[in-house]
Amino acid sequence: MGDNMSILSVRGRGSFDFEVGKNLLSILKKNGIMIENPCAGKGYCGKCKVQILEGLNDDNLQEHRKFLSEEEIKKGIRLSCLYVPKNDISIELIDNEEKVKILDKGYLPDFKIDPLVKKECKKLSYDSLATSSDIEAILKSEKRALPIDIIRKLSDLEEGDIYTLVKYDKEIICIEDGDTTGSLYGFAVDIGTTTIVASLIDLNTGVELDNASSINPQKNYGLDVLSRINYACKEENGTYELSKSVIDCLNGLFEELCINNNISTENIYDITIAANTTMLHLLLGVNPKSLGVNPYRPIFKEGRTYLSEDLDLKISNKTRVYCLPSVSAFIGADITAGAIVSKLNTTKERVLFIDIGTNGEMILSDNGKMIACSCAAGPALEGMNITCGVRAGVGAIEGITIENDSVSIEVIGDKYPNGICGSGILEAISELNRRNLVNKSGRIKKKEDLEDDFLKSIIIEDGKKRSVVLVDDIIITQNDIRQVQLAKGAILSGIISLSNHLNLTAKDIDKVIIAGQFGAHLKVESLVGIGMLPKEFEDKVNYIGNSSKSGAVLCLLDKSKREEVKDVLDNCGYLELSLLDNYEGLFAKCLSFDINKLL
Ligand code: FES
CATH class of the missing domain: 3.30.420.480 (Domain of unknown function (DUF4445))
Known part of the structure; x- marks a missing residue:
């Protein structure tokens, strides 16, 4: 082995040579060992932890300390993307896989069952041989050669044999023995x-x-x-x-x-x-x-x-x-799928479709005339970049009410809370706004500006910094509120820009459809409560769950939906928000908790 090579032993996974100078995360990846690294090894997510059992050799401990507790440091836990081993090293992987709720259901509109793939059971006789000749003639006229395996299969059949033709979009894709029509x-x-x-x-x-x-x-x-x-x-x-x-x-x-x-x-x-x-x-x-x-x-x-x-x-x-087709780099096939599920292309109403996530994608349809935009909502709504934020898994606070001198919480899985997920953050900030703990610009009020003793008691003041305690050490900081304001400003400014483009106001919109894994957990009261959606939308919101999968189901079961989704691609315009006149001014206004008269 060359001077520059050392050995990495990973408990339970084996030993690997590595070139000194590379960070541990890249060595693990190169050897097919994947660990969580949401920031792709840039050193700012703190998730790529491993435990170093032997060969620990620190020279940038300060960087690790930003994400690790003293107890973790003592145990030899380090961030693999920041750790560059200089000698043989032995490590253990830490099971940091999160248990995230996955939304697999979605609303399906009425449709007819008419898949592109079909089966026909036949009995080989003089007539059916004639049929196969017809098929060959059709394929010839379409300049498609009958695949040799199908010709061979036909040649093996005897008079009286039962067989099944499998056709995809009228093209024979195979021949199966017997009657297999029930298995499709x-x-x-x-x-x-x-x-x-x-x-x-x-x-x-x-x-x-x-x-x-x-x-x-x-x-x-x-x-x-x-x-x-x-x-x-x-x-x-x-x-x-x-x-x-x-x-x-x-x-x-x-x-x-x-x-x-x-x-x-x-x-x-x-x-x-x-x-x-x-x-x-x-x-x-x-x-x-x-x-x-x-x-x-x-x-x-x-x-x-x-x-x-x-x-x-x-x-x-x-x-x-x-x-399925995509409209643009930011309006993908997940959104065109949602568009056909929501019938945006054929509606006789004014319908706003929103998929809220790290990116907010939306389409506004005015009687089938569609315009789409995408905005960077950032990861705050998914519980990231939030002081006590976690993804929506067991132990995450997903609901909060501040009432009767207490803060009530709902925790996923009814477990002891370990943080607050996106829907919880939205609800918490909506409650802070409702109980006047923040002003319209989003600043947490000073204790001295509040009258209610209980509300005073949940505010922590540390010099000019203020935060709000929800339960034990789970807090909402001023910066958390700013992160959510940025997200809600992005989405609201997108809604307003689309509406302006079609000369519509909030009152004109008949229906608001919220799709997606994340949106399904957001309560209308919270969305309106923080001013992400205008008050006029309060009674118009419908949740359709995972419309991306529902759109894929529609295209699988009803071949005409593949034409419809193409129709969305051909007829949906795309509005690039950053190119709009005074978009920045609109975005700044949308950060406020007071959004009256904006739409
Ligand atoms: S991968 Fe994000 S800190 Fe290492």
């Missing part, structure tokens, strides 16, 4: 930045038989899409690694669904996938670099059908995979 299945998939959900669907009955979900394994390369785009661009084989991680995850989910439901992968004929534009690029192994730089252009937007083997999916090689 597909998967509808939503690939979110954080989570992946797959549903197993019976294409004969339209019934969703089962679903399976997983945290998106790409989060090991960065929590948000930009971190992943950076990884894909900067690391050798970065795009391939990200693509492989999501394909491996899909293969696992598909296998789980087939085994649990006693269905052969050979009977999966069609898969539909909705995802944001970056996730789709990475799924297909397409370098997403153009999505990360101005003018933020996708390499492709159209919906396309692929063969499963093109994507390295371990499923029947006759399975087709249809990816």
